[in-house]
Amino acid sequence: MRLGFVGAGAITEAIVTGLLREGARETDILLSPRGADVAGRLANRHPGAVRIAADNQAVLDGCDMVFVAVRPQIVREVLAALRFKDTHVVVSLVAMLSLDELAPLVAPAARVLRAIPLPAAAEGRSPTALMPPDPTVAALFGRVGTVTEVSDPAAFDALAAASGIMAAHFSMAAAVAGWLTEQGLPQDAARDYVGRILSGLARTAEASPATDFAGLAREHTTPGGLNEQLERQLGDSGAFEAMRAGLDGLHRRIREGG
Known part of the structure; x- marks a missing residue:
């Protein structure tokens, strides 16, 4: 199947890199000239x-x-200038543009x-949400990670909101690494140490699919220990409720289309 990308930004680069990371299995990928550096x-x-493409x-x-x-701000203008065929399979990667608006x-x-x-x-590790279920498209995204297929727009919007945690995750890591440098650790060493902790935790979660995250938290808590103290302090400060409130805000924004 010949693949075409209208828009050549970071996500396009990640998908194409992931698809071709083990050799060119696609014989023809066409990229938009928009985003000339990436293309x-x-x-x-x-x-x-x-x-x-031209x-x-x-x-x-x-x-x-x-x-x-x-980008969502220009998607309607871009698509209005194009002539689609009834045989095209169209996959939108645009946030906050519903299927009803896209069709x-x-x-x-x-x-x-x-x-x-x-x-x-890009590393074949993306958890990709897909709506509606489609075996061909799911198989394609399965080559760059795992796929969660849903039929319910509300569930898809919730998955979209959950994808908004990435910057917050790295900001938390930055706070920990920054604290270590304040204690005298070299910046590179602090970054490496925190990165390896997070990498190890991610691998533990992947290796324990039958254990929910609350269970993993318990398994990493020793009564009276350091992990218990920090988790309790964050909970008492409202950090976890703030996360839920933040996700509620993202969900509302997505469902309201802007």
């Missing part, structure tokens, strides 16, 4: 597998599956989906 980098890295319409004319990966913009294409791939697709 040029991918074309140079994967000659013969990745080409830069314009967005040329992407559509040369592909079977179209990934829409432009008339890409008519007569009838096979229209939404997906939320994450930057970890």
Whole structure:
């Protein structure tokens, strides 16, 4: 299947890199000239597998599956200028654009989906939300990680909100690493130490799918120990409730479309 990307930003780069990380399994990936740096980098890295189209319409004319990966602020303007075919499979990666809003913009294409791939697709580790379920598209995203398929728009919106924790996660790590440097540890060593703790925890979670996160927290808590003290202090300060409130805010914004 020939793949086309309208928009060539960070997520496009992550998906294409992930798809081709073990060799060029796709014979023809067409990239929009929008995002020239990313498109040029991918074309140079994967000659013969990745080409830069003359314009967005040329992407559509040369592909079977179209990934829409432009900013929400300009997506309607971009799509309005394009002519889709009824045979196109259209996968929108645009946040806060519902299927009901997307469908008339890409008519007569009838096979229209939404997906939320994450930057970890580049390493084949993205948890991608997909709506509605589709075996072909799910198999494609399965090559860059795992896929959670849902039919309910409310569930998809909730998954979209949960994907908003990435910057907060790294900011928490930055706070810990910064505290270590204040105690005299070199910055590089602090960053490496905190990164390895988080990496180890992620691997533990992946290796224990039958244990929920509350159970993992208990397993990492010794009564009277350091982990118990910090978790209790964060809980007493309202940090975990603030996370829930923040997710509620993201969910409202997504459902309201802006």
